Amino acid sequence: MTLFVQRVSPFETLATIDLPDKGPPANAEGGVAFTLDGSGLVVACETKTFLVPLRYGSLSE
Amino acid sequence: MERIFEFKDGTSAKFWAISLDGTTVTTRYGRLGAAGQQTLKKESTPEKAKALFEKLVKEKTTKGYAEAGGAPAPGPSSAPTPASATADLVAAKKALDADEPYRAGVKASVGLGKVGDASAEQLALIIAALKSICSHLDEHGPANMDLYGGGKISMKKFFTLLDEAKSASRALRNPGAAAPASMAAAGPAKVTLGKPKERCTGKFPNLAMTRGGFLSAQPAADDETDLVLRDPASGAVVRKLEIDGPCSVAVSPDGSLIAIGRTEGRP
Structure with missing residues (x-):
């Protein structure tokens, strides 16, 4: 499964990562969620659930 | 150490002084140049005495009293010295060992304006x-x-403080993690994803974040659904609820409430 982090406006991809498991079923209501403090993403794949750390920065970094 | 405040206004010239010693708050007041009168107030705990000390100082400064000598001398209302801070942390550890978490939290947070100002050691004790x-x-x-x-x-405030302390602790370990407020509108210019960490196994068709962790609705045997709340950091199960049949879940915007929809009956 590939995870994309997308900016809303302008609509562009900021980051992608390949996870070592297949994606969720087609009828899944939500396989990806941000942690409430924004420091990571929880991703439910076919058989495993991952925590993916997330760092924010500016283009100058 | 005694802190002395003065008030001069037309014909009025008076002073007010205060000192703190353990659970005793001593005040002196009178005309400038005189010894003045002294009153003692004894509180049941050093924390209460310190709170009274700070309240009285605030009352006087609000009324126009200015501290003699300009900047306040080091006293109970200022940030703790390294020595006293260490003593407070030792006291906090002892309180934790004695199963007195409230006292431990109070001791560990002496001198803090907000949780985000705490050191890593303070945060560890406060979180515990x-x-x-x-x-x-x-x-x-x-x-x-x-x-x-x-x-x-309040109960709610304790949970809020725990969330804040955990966030502050994460921010200390991972300084770039929290999104600055200035990015809230436009979003960050750059995002970096770290190495995925496996937290649990099983098929999770429905996933949402709550205040206490991440919530998954996991199909189980006999057409049941296990609604499982897990700690994101460790993947450990915090709470588990068995639902008869498939269900859908939603979490309130602040992460404190969960709504569960199923065909009929109670969860």
């Missing part, structure tokens, strides 16, 4: 204290609030 308090409150409700400050801090 708050986890103990929140776990107890979660299990027994507000019946024993007298053990945790007698209601000075």
Whole structure:
């Protein structure tokens, strides 16, 4: 499964990562969620659930 | 150490002084140049005495009293010295060992304006204290609030403080993690994803974040659904609820409430 982090406006991809498991079923209501403090993403794949750390920065970094 | 405040206005020239010694707050007041009168007030705990000390100083400065000598001398209302800070942390550890989490939290947070100002060591102690308090409150409700400050801090506030302390701790370990407020509108210019960490196994068709962790609705045997709340950091199960049949879940915007929809009956 590939995870994309997308900016809303302008609509562009900021980051992608390949996870070592297949994606969720087609009828899944939500396989990806941000942690409430924004420091990571929880991703439910076919058989495993991952925590993916997330760092924010500016283009100058 | 005694702190002295003066008030001069037309014909009035008076002073007011205050000192703190353990649980005793001593005040002196009178005309400038005189010894003045002294009053003592004894509180039941050093924390209460310190709170009274700070309240009285605030009252006087609000009334126009200015501290003699300009900047305040180091005293109980200033940030703790390294020595006293160390003593407070030692006291906090002892309180934790003695199963007195409220006292531990108070000691560990001496001199803090907000949780985000705490050191890593302070945060570890504060989180341990708050986890103990929140776990107890979660299990027994507000019946024993007298053990945790007698209601000075509400149940909801304890949980909020725990969240804040955990966030501050994560920010200390991973300084670039939290999104700055200035990015809120436009979003960050750059995002970096770290190495994925496996937290649990099983098929999770439905996933949402709550205040206490991440919530998954996991199909189980006999057409049941296990609604499982897990800690994101460790993947450990925090709570589990068995639902008869498939269900959908939603979490309130602040992460404090869960709504569960199923065909009929109770969860």
